[in-house]
Amino acid sequence: MKILNGDLSKKDIENWLRETDPKKLSILWDTADALRLKYVGNTVHFRGLLEISNHCIRKCTYCGINSAFQTIPRYRMSKEEVMAGVYNIAELGYGTVVMQAGEDYGLTREFIADIIQSIKIHTSLAVTLSLGERPHEDLLAWKKAGADRYLLRFETSAQNLYRLIHPSLGAAEPLLQRFHILKKLRDLGYEIGSGVMIGIPGQTYQVLANDIDHFRALDLDMVGVGPYIASPETALGRGLIEIPDVGNEQVPANELMTYKAVALARLVCPQANIPSTTALATINRVDGRELGLKRGANIVMPNITPTKYREQYTIYPNKAGINESALACATAIRHRIEKLGREAGSGAGGRSRDGSMP
Numbered sequence: 001m002k003i004l005n006g007d008l009s010k011k012d013i014e015n016w017l018r019e020t021d022p023k024k025l026s027i028l029w030d031t032a033d034a035l036r037l038k039y040v041g042n043t044v045h046f047r048g049l050l051e052i053s054n055h056c057i058r059k060c061t062y063c064g065i066n067s068a069f070q071t072i073p074r075y076r077m078s079k080e081e082v083m084a085g086v087y088n089i090a091e092l093g094y095g096t097v098v099m100q101a102g103e104d105y106g107l108t109r110e111f112i113a114d115i116i117q118s119i120k121i122h123t124s125l126a127v128t129l130s131l132g133e134r135p136h137e138d139l140l141a142w143k144k145a146g147a148d149r150y151l152l153r154f155e156t157s158a159q160n161l162y163r164l165i166h167p168s169l170g171a172a173e174p175l176l177q178r179f180h181i182l183k184k185l186r187d188l189g190y191e192i193g194s195g196v197m198i199g200i201p202g203q204t205y206q207v208l209a210n211d212i213d214h215f216r217a218l219d220l221d222m223v224g225v226g227p228y229i230a231s232p233e234t235a236l237g238r239g240l241i242e243i244p245d246v247g248n249e250q251v252p253a254n255e256l257m258t259y260k261a262v263a264l265a266r267l268v269c270p271q272a273n274i275p276s277t278t279a280l281a282t283i284n285r286v287d288g289r290e291l292g293l294k295r296g297a298n299i300v301m302p303n304i305t306p307t308k309y310r311e312q313y314t315i316y317p318n319k320a321g322i323n324e325s326a327l328a329c330a331t332a333i334r335h336r337i338e339k340l341g342r343e344a345g346s347g348a349g350g351r352s353r354d355g356s357m358p
Contacts, residue, residue: 008267014209017251017260025260032263032296039270040298044337045349046330047096047128047275048089051305051313052077056102058132061165061241062200064231064314065102073312076106079115085304086119092330095348096126098151098301103132109141116145126348128193133181143188148350150185151193153224154178156200157214158207164241165200182218191351193222193273198261199253200228201236201243208251212261216268221351222299223265223272226279228253229316255284259295266296271351275299281320290336299349300337302329 008016019025053076054065065072077085082099089097097119101107116127128149129142139150155178156162178194185192196211197203215223230237251257258280265274276292278301284291289300303310303319304326311322321329334344 008264010209010213013212013264013268014205016264017205017208017257019260028260028263029295032266033294035266035270036274036296036298040273040352042342043298043345043349044293044342045096045273045299045345046092046094046333047098047299047301048085048092048094048304048326049098049100049301050077050082050085050089051101051303051309052082052099053101053104053107054309054313055104055106056132057105057169058103059167061167061236062197062228062230062234062316064234064316066234068235069233072314075309075312076104077306077309079111079118081306082115083118083122085306086123086125088326089304090123090125092302092304092326093344093346094125094302094330095346096128096149097304098128098130100130100151101132103134107131109138112138113141113145116142116147120146124347126350133177136184139181139185139188139190143190147190148348149191149193149222151222151224152178152181152185153195153197154182154211154214155196156203156207157196157211158203160244161200161202161207164202164243165236179218191221192218193224194218194220195224195226195265196261197228197253198225198258199251201241201250202246203228203251204246204249205251206249208261212264212268215265215272220269220272223269223274224277225258225261225265225274226277227255227258227283229279229282231314231316255280255288255291258283259291262292263296271353273299273349273351275301277301278303278320279316282316282318285320289333290340293337293340293342300333302326302333 126148130151276297281289
């Protein structure tokens with residue numbers, strides 16, 4: 001099978017997803033790591049994650065904060081709470097704040113723009129937003145306020161599967177609207193990030209190969225992939241959604257498949273920033289994050305959300321580090337990075353398109 005930068009066909013990608021021979025997979029890991037070193041260097045950049053609201057209008061069938069749950073405590077951080085987290089991120093030496101939430105229109109255009117402006121006035125942090133499918137006017141206002149990046153996973157490129165996990169809010173909403181929004185974000189000047197879940201029920205090897213090929217077609221600046229972990233109380237988690245039986249073609253939602261997706265993402269998007277995710281650290285708490293970093297990833301996203309809110313942001317259960325302080329988390333991750341022979345980054349660590357290191 002071919003391992004050539006930018007030269008993998010969808011069939012090549014699919015073949016690597018199916019590969020089980022450890023000796024052959026070691027070639028994949030080594031190639032992804034070599035491309036990581038060539039294009040983004042030996043630095044691991046930190047993105048401080050602030051989960052600023054768990055309100056959401058969506059009813060995604062795998063997600064623990066979807067609007068169908070009427071009994072979970074809801075919160076929305078004040079500007080003062082957000083800025084306290086922002087200053088903490090800056091003091092820890094991270095280069096980026098990631099403000100993440102459900103699709104919450106209580107986080108108004110003006111509220112988010114005001115926070116972005118304050119961050120830019122008082123810190124040197126890059127600002128990444130992950131706030132769901134918002135109108136063009138919101139995205140434009142936030143870019144004008146100084147936002148640098150926007151993360152919006154397309155979850156899957158298979159339209160029938162997308163609708164099973166991501167029900168439409170109305171008949172007029174186009175299928176796979178997220179692809180349209182990603183294009184708008186690019187046109188507005190954002191760095192764009194997207195990705196998929198690995199092992200969604202009904203996801204075949206062919207579908208996942210097509211997803212990874214979409215990373216290349218979108219020319220993503222950041223690629224986020226992680227294992228499918230459904231909240232057990234959701235419709236999908238309880239087995240209430242009728243999923244097409246794909247038999248042996250079902251992609252497993254496991255650690256090995258996630259590493260394959262990380263490595264292949266590096267091959268098709270060599271310049272992209274690729275995180276070793278919390279979900280990966282959740283399914284392997286010993287060295288999952290490190291193995292992700294050794295197989296193509298170059299980003300970590302420590303959670304800086306106040307501990308009183310973390311348990312209420314229950315997209316999936318038993319997240320790694322949920323009770324760990326921001327300082328303890330930073331210290332532990334820096335130590336692990338040093339043991340890998342890598343160095344903790346400083347500054348924004350954005351994508352470089354001119355061949356220089358970020």
